[in-house]
Amino acid sequence: MDRIPILRMGDFLLVTIQVDMHDQLALTLQDDLTAAIQRTGAKGVLIDISALEMVDSFIGRMIANISRMARILDARTVVVGMRPAVAITLVELGLSLAGVDTALDVERGMRRLRDALDEAGVASADHED
Amino acid sequence: MLPPMPQPAPLVLDTLQRDTAALLQEWFVELKAQGAGSDHRISESEMREQGAELLRVLGAAAETGTDVGAEPWRPVREFLDRMSRSRAVQGFSSSETATFLFSLKRPLFARLRARATDAAALGEATWTVTELIDRLGLHTVATFQKSREEVINRQQEEMLELSTPVVKLWEGVVALPMIGTLDSARTQIVMESLLQRIVETGSEIAIIDITGVPTVDTLVAQHLLKTVTAIRLMGADCIISGIRPQIAQTIVHLGVELDGVTTKATLADALSLAFKRSGLVVTRAKA
Numbered sequence: 001m002d003r004i005p006i007l008r009m010g011d012f013l014l015v016t017i018q019v020d021m022h023d024q025l026a027l028t029l030q031d032d033l034t035a036a037i038q039r040t041g042a043k044g045v046l047i048d049i050s051a052l053e054m055v056d057s058f059i060g061r062m063i064a065n066i067s068r069m070a071r072i073l074d075a076r077t078v079v080v081g082m083r084p085a086v087a088i089t090l091v092e093l094g095l096s097l098a099g100v101d102t103a104l105d106v107e108r109g110m111r112r113l114r115d116a117l118d119e120a121g122v123a124s125a126d127h128e129d
Numbered sequence: 130m131l132p133p134m135p136q137p138a139p140l141v142l143d144t145l146q147r148d149t150a151a152l153l154q155e156w157f158v159e160l161k162a163q164g165a166g167s168d169h170r171i172s173e174s175e176m177r178e179q180g181a182e183l184l185r186v187l188g189a190a191a192e193t194g195t196d197v198g199a200e201p202w203r204p205v206r207e208f209l210d211r212m213s214r215s216r217a218v219q220g221f222s223s224s225e226t227a228t229f230l231f232s233l234k235r236p237l238f239a240r241l242r243a244r245a246t247d248a249a250a251l252g253e254a255t256w257t258v259t260e261l262i263d264r265l266g267l268h269t270v271a272t273f274q275k276s277r278e279e280v281i282n283r284q285q286e287e288m289l290e291l292s293t294p295v296v297k298l299w300e301g302v303v304a305l306p307m308i309g310t311l312d313s314a315r316t317q318i319v320m321e322s323l324l325q326r327i328v329e330t331g332s333e334i335a336i337i338d339i340t341g342v343p344t345v346d347t348l349v350a351q352h353l354l355k356t357v358t359a360i361r362l363m364g365a366d367c368i369i370s371g372i373r374p375q376i377a378q379t380i381v382h383l384g385v386e387l388d389g390v391t392t393k394a395t396l397a398d399a400l401s402l403a404f405k406r407s408g409l410v411v412t413r414a415k416a
Contacts, residue, residue, distance in 0.1 A: 054358075079364070082363045082364065084324030084328060086327050087359040088320060088359055090359075091355045091359045091362070092355075095357045102364035104333060104363065104364040104365060105364075108364065109364070
C-alpha cells in the first residue's frame with residue numbers, strides 16, 4: 001500500500017490512517033491531500049489516527065504541516081483519536097502541535113468541523129448583509 | 130583474611146550445650162533488666178521460644194567450628210534471618226534487635242567463669258565467644274537492614290499505585306486528585322493512567338487537582354505542562370485546579386509560563402467550568 005485513501009463526505013475530506021506511517025507515505029499524503037482540497041473545495045479535513053501506534057518527529061511535524069497547509073487552502077483540520085502513547089511520545093519529542101485542532105473520536109471531530117463551518121457560514125452571511 | 134577457625138575450646142562447647150537451661154534463664158533476666166518485651170510488641174513466651182531455639186542451633190553448630198559463614202552454621206543464620214525479619218516487621222529498631230543477641234554475652238561469660246579451671250582457658254574461651262556473638266550480631270543487623278529496605282521498597286510501590294486514582298466526576302468529566310511530591314517516574318504513571326482513562330470514558334474534560342501537591346518547582350511545572358499538552362493532543366481539554374496561593378507565587382517567581390492552560394483555584398470552580406463547557410446547568414431543587 002503506497003497511498004492513503006482520501007474520502008469525500010460532503011464538504012469534508014476524511015483521511016483514515018490505518019497503517020504505520022513511513023516518511024514517503026506521509027509526503028505522498030501531503031501532496032494528495034492538498035490537491036484534493038483544491039479540487040473539491042472542501043471546507044474541512046478530518047484525519048483519523050486512531051490506528052497509528054508509532055510516531056517519530058518527522059511524522060509529528062507532517063501532521064502539523066498538513067494542518068497548516070489545509071488552513072492556507074481555507075480548510076479546517078481536526079486530528080482525531082490520538083492514542084495516549086502517541087500523545088506522550090509527541091510531547092516528549094517537544095512537539096505540541098500548536099494550532100492543530102484535536103478531538104477524541106471521529107464523531108466529535110465531525111461535530112467540531114460542522115460547528116466551525118456553521119460559525120464561518122454565519123459570519124460570512126453577516127458580512128454580506 | 131582470617132586464618133581458618135579452629136575447633137572451639139571444649140569449655141565453650143560444654144557451656145553452650147550443657148548449661149542451656151541456666152543460660153536461657155539468666156539471659157532473660159538480663160533482657161528484662163534492659164527492658165526488652167516491656168512494651169508488648171513481642172510476648173515473653175515468643176521471645177523465650179526464640180531464645181531456646183537460638184541456643185539449640187548454636188550448640189549444634191558450635192561443634193563444627195566457629196566459622197559463622199560455613200555450611201554447618203546455616204541453621205543459625207537462617208534462624209537469625211527469620212528473627213530479624215519478624216523484628217523488622219514488628220517495628221523494632223536495629224539496635225533493639227541486635228541487643229537481643231548481645232545480651233547473651235553476660236550470662237555466657239558468667240557460665241564460662243563458673244566452669245573454667247585456669248585463667249588462660251577462660252581468656253581463650255571468652256575471646257571465642259565474643260567474636261562469635263559479634264559476628265552473629267553483625268549478620269542480624271545486616272539482615273534487619275535488608276528486610277527494612279524491602280518494606281520501604283514495597284511501600285513505595287504501593288504508594289505509586291495509590292497515587293493515581295482517576296475519578297469520573299460527571300459524564301464526560303474525569304478528575305485526577307494528585308497527592309504528594311511529583312517526580313518523573315510518578316508523573317509518567319499519572320500521565321499514562323489519566324490519558325488511558327480519557328480514552329476509556331471518552332471524556333472531553335480532564336481536571337488535574339494539585340491541592341495535595343506540597344511544592345511546585347520548575348520540573349513539576351514542566352511535567353504538568355507536558356500532561357496538559359498530551360491531553361490536548363488527544364482531543365480533550367485540561368483544567369488545573371487546587372492551586373494554593375503560595376504555589377501561584379512560586380510559579381510566577383520561577384518564571385514558569387502557564388499560558389494556554391486553564392487554571393482554577395478550587396476543584397469546585399473547575400467542575401462548574403466543566404459544566405458550563407458541556408452546556409450543563411446546576412439548579413437548586415427548592416427555591
